[in-house]
Amino acid sequence: MAIPRVIRPLKHSSALRSARSAFSTTSTARTTSVTLKALGLDSYNLGVYNGEWSGNGDVVETVNPATGEVLGAVQQASGKDLDHTLQCATKAAKMWREVPAPKRGEI
Numbered sequence: 407m408a409i410p411r412v413i414r415p416l417k418h419s420s421a422l423r424s425a426r427s428a429f430s431t432t433s434t435a436r437t438t439s440v441t442l443k444a445l446g447l448d449s450y451n452l453g454v455y456n457g458e459w460s461g462n463g464d465v466v467e468t469v470n471p472a473t474g475e476v477l478g479a480v481q482q483a484s485g486k487d488l489d490h491t492l493q494c495a496t497k498a499a500k501m502w503r504e505v506p507a508p509k510r511g512e513i
Contacts, residue, residue, distance in 0.1 A: 438470075438477050453480040454487045456494040462487055 442449060452459040461481030468477045483491065502510070 438475075442478060447478065449477075450479045451481070454483040454491055456491040460487060 439449070452461040454461045462484040463482035465479050465481050467479045469475065470477055
């Protein structure tokens with residue numbers, strides 16, 4: 407398995423970098439952690455769902471522009487993941503269209 411590439415945003419200006427020191431990363435990290443947990447997320451998440459979470463593509467990080475702190479990361483899909491997910495979706499669509507409309511309406 408290949409090591410995923412991490413995609414990072416462009417470097418910030420020197421003014422923004424110096425402004426980072428004015429912020430407390432401790433309280434930001436605590437707030438971020440609480441927010442992610444409330445959403446059912448961790449700081450690192452797999453980003454493809456087809457019955458189970460997976461992902462074998464690049465890792466995308468979300469960075470706080472004021473502090474440079476990485477708030478969270480998501481492992482994206484690879485081409486193989488996409489193909490598998492599309493196969494699962496096609497199979498599910500075929501099964502779903504066989505369910506009578508009144509029954510689908512109850513769900």
